[in-house]
Amino acid sequence: MKRSVFFIGLVLISLAARATTIPVGARETIKHIKEAIQRAEAGDTLLIRSGIYREGNIILEKQLVILGENFPVLDGENQYEIFTIHAQGVVIQGLTFKDTGIASISDLAAIKILESKKVRILGNRFENTFFGIYLANSSNIWIENNQLQSQAESEHQIGNGIHLWKCDHITINNNRIRGHRDGIYFEFVTNSLITNNYSEGNMRYGLHFMFSHNDEYRNNAFTNNGAGVAVMYTKGVTMVNNTFQHNWGSSSYGLLLKDIRDSFVTDNTFIENSVGIFMEGSSRNEIKSNSFYQNGYALKLQASCDDNVITRNNFQQNTFDLVTNGSLVLNKIDGNYWDRYEGYDLNRDQVGDVPYRPISMYGTIVERMPQAILLWRSFLVFLLDRAERAIPVLTPENLMDQVPAMQPYDFY
Amino acid sequence: MNRIIKYVFYDILRTRFILFYTVFLLICTFAFFQLDNDFGKVVLSLMNVVLMAVPLVSVVFTTIHFFNSYEFIELMLAQPINRRSIFLSEYLAVASSLCLAYVVGIGFPFLLYGAWQPIYTLLITGVFLTLVFVSLAFFSSVLTRDKAKAIGIALLFWFYFSLIYDGILLWVVYTFSDYPLEKLTLALIAFNPVDLARIIMLLQLDISALMGYTGAFYKNFFGSNLGLIFSISLLMLWVLWPLLFAMRIFSRKDL
Amino acid sequence: MISIDQISKNFGALPALDQISLALNAGKSYALIGPNGSGKTTLIKGILGLVIPTSGHIYFDGKSINRDWKYREKIGYMPQIGRYPENMRIGQLIDMMKNIRQDKPKIDEDLIDAFKLYKIYDKRIHALSGGTRQKVSASLAFMFHAPVLILDEPTAGLDPVSVELLKEKIIHEKRMGKLLIITSHILSDLDEIATEMVYMFEGKIQYNNSIEALKSETNETKLNKAIATLIRQRELLASITD
Numbered sequence: 001m002k003r004s005v006f007f008i009g010l011v012l013i014s015l016a017a018r019a020t021t022i023p024v025g026a027r028e029t030i031k032h033i034k035e036a037i038q039r040a041e042a043g044d045t046l047l048i049r050s051g052i053y054r055e056g057n058i059i060l061e062k063q064l065v066i067l068g069e070n071f072p073v074l075d076g077e078n079q080y081e082i083f084t085i086h087a088q089g090v091v092i093q094g095l096t097f098k099d100t101g102i103a104s105i106s107d108l109a110a111i112k113i114l115e116s117k118k119v120r121i122l123g124n125r126f127e128n129t130f131f132g133i134y135l136a137n138s139s140n141i142w143i144e145n146n147q148l149q150s151q152a153e154s155e156h157q158i159g160n161g162i163h164l165w166k167c168d169h170i171t172i173n174n175n176r177i178r179g180h181r182d183g184i185y186f187e188f189v190t191n192s193l194i195t196n197n198y199s200e201g202n203m204r205y206g207l208h209f210m211f212s213h214n215d216e217y218r219n220n221a222f223t224n225n226g227a228g229v230a231v232m233y234t235k236g237v238t239m240v241n242n243t244f245q246h247n248w249g250s251s252s253y254g255l256l257l258k259d260i261r262d263s264f265v266t267d268n269t270f271i272e273n274s275v276g277i278f279m280e281g282s283s284r285n286e287i288k289s290n291s292f293y294q295n296g297y298a299l300k301l302q303a304s305c306d307d308n309v310i311t312r313n314n315f316q317q318n319t320f321d322l323v324t325n326g327s328l329v330l331n332k333i334d335g336n337y338w339d340r341y342e343g344y345d346l347n348r349d350q351v352g353d354v355p356y357r358p359i360s361m362y363g364t365i366v367e368r369m370p371q372a373i374l375l376w377r378s379f380l381v382f383l384l385d386r387a388e389r390a391i392p393v394l395t396p397e398n399l400m401d402q403v404p405a406m407q408p409y410d411f412y
Numbered sequence: 413m414n415r416i417i418k419y420v421f422y423d424i425l426r427t428r429f430i431l432f433y434t435v436f437l438l439i440c441t442f443a444f445f446q447l448d449n450d451f452g453k454v455v456l457s458l459m460n461v462v463l464m465a466v467p468l469v470s471v472v473f474t475t476i477h478f479f480n481s482y483e484f485i486e487l488m489l490a491q492p493i494n495r496r497s498i499f500l501s502e503y504l505a506v507a508s509s510l511c512l513a514y515v516v517g518i519g520f521p522f523l524l525y526g527a528w529q530p531i532y533t534l535l536i537t538g539v540f541l542t543l544v545f546v547s548l549a550f551f552s553s554v555l556t557r558d559k560a561k562a563i564g565i566a567l568l569f570w571f572y573f574s575l576i577y578d579g580i581l582l583w584v585v586y587t588f589s590d591y592p593l594e595k596l597t598l599a600l601i602a603f604n605p606v607d608l609a610r611i612i613m614l615l616q617l618d619i620s621a622l623m624g625y626t627g628a629f630y631k632n633f634f635g636s637n638l639g640l641i642f643s644i645s646l647l648m649l650w651v652l653w654p655l656l657f658a659m660r661i662f663s664r665k666d667l
Numbered sequence: 668m669i670s671i672d673q674i675s676k677n678f679g680a681l682p683a684l685d686q687i688s689l690a691l692n693a694g695k696s697y698a699l700i701g702p703n704g705s706g707k708t709t710l711i712k713g714i715l716g717l718v719i720p721t722s723g724h725i726y727f728d729g730k731s732i733n734r735d736w737k738y739r740e741k742i743g744y745m746p747q748i749g750r751y752p753e754n755m756r757i758g759q760l761i762d763m764m765k766n767i768r769q770d771k772p773k774i775d776e777d778l779i780d781a782f783k784l785y786k787i788y789d790k791r792i793h794a795l796s797g798g799t800r801q802k803v804s805a806s807l808a809f810m811f812h813a814p815v816l817i818l819d820e821p822t823a824g825l826d827p828v829s830v831e832l833l834k835e836k837i838i839h840e841k842r843m844g845k846l847l848i849i850t851s852h853i854l855s856d857l858d859e860i861a862t863e864m865v866y867m868f869e870g871k872i873q874y875n876n877s878i879e880a881l882k883s884e885t886n887e888t889k890l891n892k893a894i895a896t897l898i899r900q901r902e903l904l905a906s907i908t909d
Contacts, residue, residue, distance in 0.1 A: 378463070487752075490717065491764075
């Protein structure tokens with residue numbers, strides 16, 4: 001729906017205008033982009049020939065289409081912000097942006113979009129930029145097929161890949177982001193869609209998400225980020241079919257849910273994360289049909305969470321399936337598949353006849369003393385866990401899955 | 413020496429214990445394959461068997477064998493044969509038959525199921541554990557003339573390395589949990605062959621277990637080539653020192 | 668051929684051998700006698716390298732036997748109690764010994780024939796009587812033409828016919844100029860075999876001389892009488908010095 005409205009809008013705009021194409025390049029009459037922008041009128045297209053352009057900060061306040069031919073390079077010379085856009089209906093396509101300036105006070109970006117609408121950033125390349133694409137106070141923006149890559153060395157010397165602040169109706173589709181501070185950053189962004197992106201090897205979060213209600217992210221992959229994905233202080237988020245993989249480190253998790261309400265986490269895959277999902281202060285969420293595979297802790301459920309439903313998930317080959325820090329049981333954990341379950345199913349209804357306690361005593365010990373992980377899979381630990389399961393002392397007695405599944409769910 | 417090994421082999425094979433052991437491992441492995449189609453999980457379940465059963469079987473079998481071959485050893489000692497050759501023949505025959513049983517018992521089902529890749533580590537560490545505990549059992553056997561006492565000492569080795577040592581380690585971690593313990597625990601691990609084998613296997617087979625910073629530290633250490641060489645050489649040391657001590661005692665022992 | 672130089676052996680606090688020096692020469696046969704626990708078997712095991720002396724040295728052909736093993740190919744040993752792998756058959760045992768001593772192509776099978784052991788080649792060791800075990804031990808000791816024969820209680824448990832067969836063999840070997848060391852409680856057996864006598868008591872050598880000399884010293888013609896007289900003389904001497 002959003003997409004078609006956008007297109008009709010664009011068509012109307014282009015029809016209304018007297019669309020001229022202005023070539024820019026070393027062999028053309030107009031050699032500089034700045035000059036072309038100055039000469040162009042709203043609705044014109046600038047065709048940038050391949051080459052290197054060093055023009056400092058380019059301010060764009062006209063409705064223009066800027067098209068690159070064979071990825072011309074816009075060089076920020078480690079000094080400047082490259083594009084600053086404050087206009088409607090701008091299209092930026094097929095350009096290479098490299099080496100923006102680095103400044104900790106003003107957030108220098110390859111493309112900064114301020115108070116704009118209906119802008120499309122398509123198929124560009126970003127190399128070694130401080131911020132890649134920076135949006136503030138904008139709406140109806142479309143960011144698609146871009147590649148962003150930086151070599152972050154420390155969090156302070158690098159900005160975010162795609163940074164959004166106070167935006168609405170944004171689509172971010174099929175981008176690849178690596179080596180930034182946060183791959184994608186959302187703060188006060190509503191009614192937006194994040195799909196098919198690949199966010200890898202960022203210093204902090206693959207996706208950093210705050211105060212952003214009613215958004216949806218689907219089919220993304222978040223791999224090898226410093227601290228995984230953080231979703232905080234938000235209600236009504238839908239997280240579907242994403243892959244959270246190999247987010248590894250002492251304070252790292254696949255997905256952090258902090259103060260999240262009325263949201264859905266479904267059909268996601270969590271592989272090889274230190275913690276699959278870390279939940280804190282969250283309520284009324286549904287965590288369903290996810291795969292937790294080979295994580296340290298599949299699920300850390302803090303006692304500050306309530307009324308969450310955790311059901312029909314697969315827990316396989318995790319070091320620990322579940323750990324919590326309280327003794328109250330305020331969440332519903334039912335009908336999951338736990339590969340450690342040793343019960344039986346006499347009536348053959350695919351549901352185990354005895355409840356399963358997913359919390360292991362050793363998991364609780366390791367939570368307090370991380371070094372104790374060294375004894376994992378030793379005979380001692382085996383004995384301790386057996387004893388605890390027979391007579392719970394350290395772990396909450398009532399926390400159990402009453403109807404554990406006998407077979408893993410088939411999600412594919 | 414080859415001739416003596418041949419006779420020790422012959423003697424070992426006749427007791428059929430090795431055959432039972434092989435069959436036991438085969439049944440275990442096949443049973444795990446029946447229970448689970450996930451090769452990774454089969455390997456992990458087997459890892460527990462390897463860590464527990466392999467050392468236990470190795471110490472018990474070796475001590476019993478040693479005392480059952482006392483007559484043979486006495487007979488050989490009166491012959492023009494070096495004591496070291498006799499001892500090494502015994503060691504090599506016992507160790508190689510146990511290792512063979514292990515490799516066949518664990519390896520064959522994997523070969524059958526076409527999952528050769530994940531069990532290299534399992535096979536290598538298992539073989540090392542066998543060698544270490546055969547050494548320790550020989551060591552306890554030459555310490556005393558009393559069979560029951562020797563089995564007792566050997567079992568104590570097993571119990572100590574499988575359980576007591578880890579209890580002490582957990583106590584250390586618990587007591588000093590406010591201090592940075594990585595290097596200390598690393599050093600402590602080196603003093604227990606079972607822990608060493610377990611860590612090597614964990615890093616290859618169950619990497620998810622070692623999460624977090626602590627895990628990353630151990631992974632960086634043991635996971636690197638240097639760490640692997642280090643841990644393999646430590647295991648070698650664990651094979652060699654009881655063996656050399658035992659040989660030294662044996663070559664001066666009165667019979 | 669074998670010279671023993673001041674060897675002592677303690678088992679724990681208990682001295683089993685106390686400063687023993689002895690020369691054993693080729694062509695002679697020694698009777699090693701003494702009461703139970705006097706250290707005879709320990710001495711023999713010391714020569715064989717089965718027991719390592721606490722102090723002192725043993726030389727075989729002038730070379731110290733400490734950490735040497737090759738000299739044992741020149742010794743045929745018949746233990747007091749023959750202990751063999753219990754599950755083996757006699758035939759297998761004999762084959763094994765031949766196999767292990769492949770360096771000796773000439774095998775002396777006189778005793779195997781004399782004792783008719785080939786008839787019971789299929790019997791397992793654990794099914795053997797004490798006497799048959801002795802026969803096996805004796806056969807193995809003589810099998811490799813060793814120039815030194817050490818026989819620990821060779822006739823114990825044997826039937827009279829076998830005793831005679833064994834004695835014949837021993838005398839035959841003695842005539843071939845071999846060095847014989849024999850312990851026995853049956854002194855009449857030794858009379859025909861031994862030329863020298865070593866009498867041990869409480870880990871010490873009390874008497875070491877030829878049997879001829881012993882008999883003339885004690886004015887006895889029989890070896891057992893001669894030894895009895897010797898022991899009485901010694902006891903008398905001991906009570907006087909006390």
